Amino acid sequence: MMVIATGREPVIIVRNLSVEYPTPRGVVKAIRGVNLEVYKGETLFIVGESGSGKSTLGLALMNLVPRPGRIREGEIIYRVDGSEVNLLKLPPEEQRRFRWRYVSMVFQSALNSLNPVLRVWDQLYDVIKAHDMNVSREEAYEKIRSLLSLVRLDADRVLRAYPHQLSGGMRQRVMIAMALLLDPKIVILDEPTTALDLLTQKNILEVLKDIKSKLGTTMIFITHDLSLAAELADRIAVMYAGKIVELGDVYEVFYRPKHPYTYALLRTIPKLTSVEEELYPIPGSPPDMVNMPPGCKFHPRCPYAADVCREVEPPDEWVASGHLVACHLWRKLKLEVGVP
């Protein structure tokens, strides 16, 4: 299972992770046995529809699954400077410190997650002070200034402002700067651009590309938007019903998908400027997470489903180095998408 692609150094190793939420209707199995390695310096996209478990996976990576949800089993190992940290085994206080310092998160609702009655400067300075009492005001100021310039904000204007005086795109850039304050090695971004207007969205993507090239930060994006993945991802993990059904290099997954769900998704989304091609609806609906079908969770919607798919959940298999798929039939299917 744990094949490590040559030359790539994992910084997070997720083993057999399962997360559950109790609900009045029954237990929602939000994540069902996910295995995943995140490599140093890469941009990994976790894509899926609502209910696929992608946001829960993001929260679980930081052990922040909200109650009454819980991580039922599995391990989340961080490789820090050659040693391994088992996040779920750390005492709560150490987990808190670990989070900002080693891995930080930019949430979907970032537009509302700044404190409205504090100036931007106070909020950024607080983060630094809370983690290191010894940093001088001047050092903190320099740090903050350089990060704001990295996210293309004018520090003189922004630091004195209250959040409501900033546009949505500026606030989002403040949040990104805040996530980088303690030089984390990894940043998790959950739908970082969905609430922004289209031109600002592009600007944020450019900012994130800058960060990647200048700081080498490992980035994990969580989104439902395949276009963002096409734009920015090195690798992409496609989730369906709480599992990663396909994982691989972005070009491989887009042009040579191996899972029928990935293939169906790519053929169902309208294209903006490419030559018009026929689109195909995906029949049926995503599964009820309380009452999931047996076997492969996609089989009721899959045009290729065979008997084995209705009975046995497919194992993860390596299609090629670095390309993983969970489908019984991948060897038999020819799923070509407009290869350029």
Next chain:
Amino acid sequence: MSKVLELRDVSVAFTVGRTLFSSGRRAKAVDRVNLELGEGQTLALVGESGCGKTTTGKVAAGLIKPTEGQVLFYGKDVWKMKREEFKEYRRSVQIIHQDPYSSLNPMLTIYGTLSAPLFRHKLVSSKEEAVEAVSKLLEMVGLVPPEEFMNKYPHQLSGGQRQRVVIARAVSLNPKVIVADEPVSMIDVSLRLQILHLMKDLQRKMGVAYLFITHDLATGRYFARDGYTAVMYLGTIVEFGPTNSVILEPLHPYTRALLSAIPEPDPQRTRMKKVMQLRSLDVPSLLNVPSGCKFHPRCPFFMEGKCDKRPPERYYVGKDRWVACYLYE
């Protein structure tokens, strides 16, 4: 093709911040908009959030009275209509909202939701007739078998199923026009095409025209591929034309900037795109709209003394194809 609905120089102004001591400020959400919709046609109205496209849709459906300009239904000014005529217009122009969760009454069964308008408009007179009509509607929108859905409440349905009920309600009164305001943006990606195809299917069967409002240009292009697209910016339509012409050969600098910035679901194509650089990324507030062309503070082709003075008119560059930009004067 006869015109079923027309917006002529329509403006909508809201007063913001009115208090006892101040008369507040006027924000123009819609500014001299002109649109036409032919019978059975599709028109995509695209723009970013806050550009006034939803307000325009509400004006088209008669839910908001414009502060200036006219709304014509088969050539008749709807705000000068007699009561009965106005009622007929409102019945003929239905609206589908973005959120299928809040647009259905949670206390009513699907039967209750769908039969009420039929009774109200006297299209059915008995329970038997209503059950039959509702069954037909449910079959039409793919909720089969209808008996299984009729007595369910909205919370027992998925988002996609709810939107199907909303569509069934919209078509139940045989409308001429459906204003669809982001009908799939809150629906799972894998279900969107089902809904779009259903809407197209109903158009073919019933000859209904669509005003399809969206921020998603790719979805707009797909849905209105045989129709027209209008691009809206800060309350004004900046560009209009046959859909593929607008999307593939955009003329207005705003449309060009948008199309250059939007990522596409194809890694090679999207990474090769060259973004048009703007002079400013700040979106002006509706309370403080720039003079002249509203895009001028951001536009890389800004001509001083011209673009900031008077708003550009519509310049025709072909049949049914115009741009509001001095570059095409």
